[in-house]
Amino acid sequence: MQRVASNMVEAVPATTPESPLLTDANAPEHPLPDILSQIKDSYADLRPAERRVADVVLADVAFSVDASNAEIARRADVSEPTVTRFCRAIGCDGVRDFKLKLAQSVVVGRLYFSTPLPPVSDADGSPLWNVVFGEARNALAAVERQVPPSEVVKAAELIASAHQIAVFGLGGSSASLALETEQRLFRYGIAIASHSDPHVMRMKASTLKPGDLVIAISATGRTSEVIEAVALAKHYRANTICITAPDTELTKVCDVKLTVDIPEYPDTMKPTASRFAFLAIIDLISVAAGYRLGAPALETLRRVKYNVLAHRKGKELEPLGD
Amino acid sequence: MQRVASNMVEAVPATTPESPLLTDANAPEHPLPDILSQIKDSYADLRPAERRVADVVLADVAFSVDASNAEIARRADVSEPTVTRFCRAIGCDGVRDFKLKLAQSVVVGRLYFSTPLPPVSDADGSPLWNVVFGEARNALAAVERQVPPSEVVKAAELIASAHQIAVFGLGGSSASLALETEQRLFRYGIAIASHSDPHVMRMKASTLKPGDLVIAISATGRTSEVIEAVALAKHYRANTICITAPDTELTKVCDVKLTVDIPEYPDTMKPTASRFAFLAIIDLISVAAGYRLGAPALETLRRVKYNVLAHRKGKELEPLGD
DNA sequence: ACCCAGAATGTAGGAAACTTACACACTTTG
DNA sequence: CAAAGTGTGTAAGTTTCCTACATTCTGGGT
Numbered sequence A, B: 001m002q003r004v005a006s007n008m009v010e011a012v013p014a015t016t017p018e019s020p021l022l023t024d025a026n027a028p029e030h031p032l033p034d035i036l037s038q039i040k041d042s043y044a045d046l047r048p049a050e051r052r053v054a055d056v057v058l059a060d061v062a063f064s065v066d067a068s069n070a071e072i073a074r075r076a077d078v079s080e081p082t083v084t085r086f087c088r089a090i091g092c093d094g095v096r097d098f099k100l101k102l103a104q105s106v107v108v109g110r111l112y113f114s115t116p117l118p119p120v121s122d123a124d125g126s127p128l129w130n131v132v133f134g135e136a137r138n139a140l141a142a143v144e145r146q147v148p149p150s151e152v153v154k155a156a157e158l159i160a161s162a163h164q165i166a167v168f169g170l171g172g173s174s175a176s177l178a179l180e181t182e183q184r185l186f187r188y189g190i191a192i193a194s195h196s197d198p199h200v201m202r203m204k205a206s207t208l209k210p211g212d213l214v215i216a217i218s219a220t221g222r223t224s225e226v227i228e229a230v231a232l233a234k235h236y237r238a239n240t241i242c243i244t245a246p247d248t249e250l251t252k253v254c255d256v257k258l259t260v261d262i263p264e265y266p267d268t269m270k271p272t273a274s275r276f277a278f279l280a281i282i283d284l285i286s287v288a289a290g291y292r293l294g295a296p297a298l299e300t301l302r303r304v305k306y307n308v309l310a311h312r313k314g315k316e317l318e319p320l321g322d
Numbered sequence C: 001a002c003c004c005a006g007a008a009t010g011t012a013g014g015a016a017a018c019t020t021a022c023a024c025a026c027t028t029t030g
Numbered sequence D: 001c002a003a004a005g006t007g008t009g010t011a012a013g014t015t016t017c018c019t020a021c022a023t024t025c026t027g028g029g030t
Helices: A006-011 A035-045 A048-059 A061-066 A069-076 A080-089 A095-113 A127-146 A149-161 A172-186 A198-207 A224-235 A274-293 A295-311 B006-011 B035-045 B048-059 B061-066 B069-076 B080-089 B095-113 B127-146 B149-161 B172-186 B198-206 B224-235 B274-293 B295-308
Strands: A165-169 A192-195 A213-217 A239-244 A256-259 B165-169 B192-195 B213-217 B239-244 B256-259 B309-311 B317-319
Touching: A035 A048, A035 A095, A048 A061, A048 A069, A048 A080, A061 A095, A069 A080, A080 A095, A095 B095, A127 A274, A127 B127, A127 B274, A149 A213, A149 A239, A149 A256, A149 A274, A165 A172, A165 A198, A165 A224, A172 A192, A172 A213, A172 A274, A172 B172, A192 A198, A198 A224, A213 A224, A224 A239, A239 A274, A274 B127, A274 B274, B035 B048, B035 B095, B048 B061, B048 B069, B048 B080, B061 B095, B069 B080, B080 B095, B127 B274, B149 B213, B149 B239, B149 B256, B149 B274, B165 B172, B165 B198, B165 B224, B172 B192, B172 B213, B172 B274, B192 B198, B198 B224, B213 B224, B224 B239, B239 B274
Parallel strands: A165 A192, A165 A213, A213 A239, A239 A256, B165 B192, B165 B213, B213 B239, B239 B256
Antiparallel strands: B309 B317
16 A cells, blocks of 8 residues: 555544654653655655655755745646645645744754854854763663663673674765774674775675674665665675664564664764764663673783883873774 | 835735844854744834733743744734734734744753753762763863853864874874864864874874964873874974963973863873863864854764764664774 | 824725645556 | 556745734823
């Protein structure tokens, strides 16, 4: 069943699927809409003409906020009702509601790029700082609440008992998080390698055997290359762990799912706060795995640390940082 | 002279007093509205009936955003045109425009308040969790307290004006943070590359010229390879920024020093929490650099982000990596 | 005290934006 | 190759908002 008949849609007021994104209990009022994401999410369900509308909106959000139904329709080369239907399809009450939400979603972007760098004040006020730190904290809190310790323990067990581990992450943040995971775990004497090239990922995946493990990292959970590589690994009976957003494609092909939903101010321009959350998850599983490995890991760690220190002309004791 | 005759107002299209808040020439489009303040500011100039409207709006912003002209009029016990006039009086084009800006102001307000901070969850978790999260939070707080915005701004200026940028980070965390920095900044269309091989670092450093920039990342601030490479870069008159611990060797060879001292619980198993701090610093400088670069960066970023959502198979809008 | 300018506000008609209902065109399938 | 069904546009509502004008109120001058 693809989608309900359009007639039905027009008749029924609007079931309001209620974006599952932000189902937080203590949400302030409106759970701060992320229309742009909603558009992207429902893009697959849209009909051709509606997609043209989506393209127009995504291509020039600023225009769409001010434009009227008719103007958008003209630019997308569709009829006005199609625009209305588009708005409904992505979960709004109508064009007005849509434009309102769209207007709200561009605010965050303005904040980041309203050229004069608003309050440069050294004091406290700058909303920029508030947002960066606030979201980082929220991300941590989200992990704390949403990631069940039992899953972390499961992940640690898989890590501790794996013959070898492959970490997959594609694109900016995920790639560096994958690298970070590798760096954390190899210190325990684990055979681990991170990959951020789709081809290499697939090649690696097809070499895996039972007892091997894949850790997949994706902020969106929809990166098809990663999903395919993981599915491939699974086909060869390797175990799979994902660190991603909940209820996404990626979670479906993984044994252990470490997921967080980060309530975030939606803005494409802004660095995503999920990196903080994922970093925390990586810490959790590596610490847990470290303890799980017990003595051998400790010994390895000690040796690594010793050599690092020695190499540094043995100045002082340091955390295993760099 | 109190205010112009209302007839005049209705005749003249709208002089648009142009909010003096953000009078930047090359502001993207709209200067991010703060209607609530505008209402309060112009309250004195309002006519009695309009003030009733202002009261109603201020008393229940959420209602006003959704309500129609008529509903607001009824609640304020005035006629619809009065509501329209009120909107004009505070500098909007009309009721529609007013509601749009009001909706945006609500978001802006939330940004300022930031972190309603969800109740920091209980302490019953395992000590492992408490340590990981506790230290991550401490790290963020340390950045907030110790890193002066002025230094961040200086760093952003250097980044924005650099011909090319090299990021140096050696070893586990620093290498992935360097990669992360590269990923964040290249989105602005900056020529940037990260390096985590000592030899390559030195080679790169010796190719630098005045106007180029090095960003050095080190948790300890004592990684000799990095320090030497930075010194080499400095010898060739490149600018240098470091992200590291305060008062270390590395800071001595850098122009802009972004340092934090993270008090850590010494546990060999636990990865250093400074990574959270450094990640936050990277966010800050990249956001600030985005501001500094202004419109061109915005456009580049928009293109990147838009194209990252590829229309693959003409079907789904999916991310090309995260 | 009265009247009159002019400001303040409401009323009503009309314009614009948005929505609904329906019809036509184009697929898909038996 | 028809029949069912889906997708989209046309045209006619409906709501929402705005303009023009009428009315009421206010304050000052005589």
